[in-house]
Amino acid sequence: MKAAVLVFPGSNCDRDLAVAIEKICGTEPAMVWHQETELPDDLDLIAVPGGFSYGDYLRSGAMAARSAVMSAVVKQADRGVPVLGICNGFQILTEAGLLPGALMRNAGLSFICRNVGLEVLNTASSFTRLYKKNQKIHLPVAHHDGNFSADEATLDQLEDEGRVALRYTENVNGSARNIAGVLNKKGNVLGLMPHPERMIEAAHGGKDGYNMFASLMQVVA
Amino acid sequence: MKANVHVTLKNGVLDPQGKAIHHALERLGFSGVNNVRVGRLIELDLDDNVTDQEIEDMCRKLLANMVIESFHIEKVA
């Protein structure tokens, strides 16, 4: 599998994401600096990591979404290349217009770091096909701005089209309809607030995030 | 009565956010930006009998962090 992990100034889960991809998918991903204007050809995955790109100043993900590499990401996404945005990566993908909605400040106003319950709703995507429909899993969240927000029509559309990939089983951060992760229309771009890369081995206390990466392997194979 | 309170960092206080935005603007090709400072706008909808002194007290006690911020009150109507 050929994967790329984007690196922005202030990304801080880029290494964790690369470790998870290498461990599960068997090949070391290319680390791509935000100022690159081109991405490698034939990518099987573009991963947008968590962290605080540009310090989360202005709006989370806003400045990263306007960096050079994102134009290349948009092109590849249009061609159907799988794009996975985790946490700050999700925020960047919404700011870049690849995913609908926005991630606002948590309803409780505080940063939240804990394991949360989730339900996998979409099991058709390249990222989720190894999960069972309505499977309950646990993944960690660690964010200040994870409150998913969109207008009612968009929310209805997301649900109708099966694009709500993951839903919190409790109200974690005020997200509309407890949405934790959404897909684009084509189903090749997934953004989610929880961190699957922090839950892939015994040392993490569980492996519920493993299949997020293993699913991609099946697609490639 | 409406009043807008503009809260800005005091002169000389580092504005990390402004600094990062400044860099990003330059990267996007906008030249001629000498400095960026970020503040907050707070819109107050007030009873007509609220005095100027009271608005100022609101600013000092809560709306602005007087350690690092200053404020400017703009009566809108």
Place this chain on the structure above:
Amino acid sequence: MTEENSSITAETVASHGLSPEEYDTIKQALGRTPNLVELGIFSAMWSEHCSYKSSRKHLRELPTTGQQVICGPGENAGVVDIGDGQAAIFKMESHNHPSYIEPYQGAATGVGGILRDVFTMGARPVANLNALRFGSPKHPKTPHLVSGVVAGIGGYGNCVGVPTVGGEVNFHPAYDGNNLVNAMTVGVAETNKIFYSAASGAGNPIVYVGSKTGRDGIHGATMASADFGKDAEEKRPTVQVGDPFSEKLLIEACLELMASDAIVAIQDMGAAGLTSSAVEMASKGEVGIELNMDMVPCREEGMTPYEMMLSESQERMLMVLKPGREAEAEAIFKKWELDFAIIGRVTDSKHMVLTWKGDTVCDIPLAPLADNAPCYDRPWVVTPKAKALGNVPPSGSITDNLVTLVGSPDLASRRWIWEQYDNMVGADTVQCPGGDAAVVRVHGTEKALAMSVDVTPRYCRADPEEGGKQAVAECYRNMTAVGALPLASTDCLNFGNPERPEIMGQIVGAIKGIGEACKALDMPIVSGNVSLYNETRQDDGSSLAILPTPTIGGIGLLSNWQNSTTVAFKNTGEEIYLVGNSGKGHLGQSIWLREIAGREEGTAPTVDLAQEKSTGDFIRAMIQDKMVSAVHDISDGGLAVALAEMAMAGNIGATVEAHDTTLPEHAYYFGEDQGRYLVATSNAVALVSAAEKAGLPIFRLGVTGGKDLVLNKQAVSLDTLRKSHEAFLPELMQ
């Protein structure tokens, strides 16, 4: 030489926190009157914060060496060998005064500063911890301070991507006017890639990197060495603002440059900024330094050399590069969008010379600046022995007492705090906050580091020496309880005004106790910091000092993270044993006495260091041999609280019938006798025989199971305990 000395008056000297005697010493060192820049530099270097002038004499008594120690105190942080060519680099530092004045920024910049101390030496920071003390929960300012400090620590640590994995929090009215924020960072480096601060090589370029210099925190180091008057609020302009985003870039840029061999020496600009970094680099290398102040990157117009030298703007570093490597270094810092400026060179003059607009504005011989720094043998009195407590009658049932205690300010769940910290970034956190010690895997290996920060200030007040010992012993126990071998420690000594003999007596006593314990438990002190003058003048003119708070931060090593254990009961039907000693029901200075009986009296419990070591060795061996499934040391709140914590963590109850009938029930269950652990086992016969073989007392307490904790036939449900345990902080912070 620009003559500015006409402006130096007695008031100028006093406003720089220098005594007339110290000023005379400066004049002797220079052979003339200093100008304002020079005075500022002397005052910063000779402040309590930088010179340790009140404590240095006593700090020399601490053990600082050992087979595991690669570098002890004196550098930016301590360095300890963790095998396989790797080292752990760590230090704890206070940021007390700034955190009281502006809690968010004060705490945030405290985290930033300690991170820089660690990555300056070549380590990637892998964990942050913090030890916090606040005033009474009832004090109107307390919630504001708690929320600001916690948000500041989280805001900075989360953004730089270093997990905050542990810490401790106490509340006591003695901290009403002086809260404490002690921050610790642990990093990991290759032993052949450790960077030190001694400058060398006349002609080598001196490079400034990071953020620009502003007028932040001018004279913060002298502020940190003066007690608070009623005008504390007015001292606000000296507070610095942290920029964790720039810090993250600085970490990555420094580590990238460090992968090459371009750096001769490196030092972060912390307290006293450019002054202390330049002076320390030159002094350690026994060379001279020449800086062109026109080259210092400034954020504001019209900054003077005085301001540039004393600014405490954050996220800055000073480096000496090998000649010819400037371009390579500059490219890296430009890539990370950081300032890079060659601001001077190393000389062999052994002087620090500053030029500005063509004039020499400072020329100080470095030797006297360091060697003639004041070192005081301040008068001190031994802290009088506290009166023994005598018998205290019970007050209500032990289960009711227990519910109250697990919900009391010092024992309640800290979840509200640590859920605001990213404790998992790095994906190597094996044990999160909430247990005895945090456990973080060494990236890419099976090894793990255990870390803990500890001190019990109420013991230290009753008996500084025993309290000092206990702080180290408790830290040792916490690391032992997760299965780690304690390796070394860092200390952060927080006290009141050392010019008062009774405070100085606390300092001397605590250092003595810490030294003894560190020696006995082989946990040498490899780094540390002293924060004095934590006092507030009261309306009646008296001065309220904090409780003596010598915080100990320890690190320990696990050869394999899988051999670590946690406090949580894992299985129903396991047997619970008490290892160490059955206890004498020591209620003096206990949480029970304070929270239930409303008294803060009695002697502090004593620590038997030999027993501490043998019990620790035994517990570690039992964990290694998988003989025990859960381990917890007994500390604040005694046996009953430890049992409740194990039960709540595992959501499995327990029935305990043992009771030493020679003791009153409440003393048995809530006494805070030291050197004891609770373990759960499914292998009791082997455990008991191993303890007997080791000559250690071991007592069967009961079995795990159910949803209640049953003590001497009195039951309390885990739900009731948890409700009380979880309520305190959310209610306080509403």
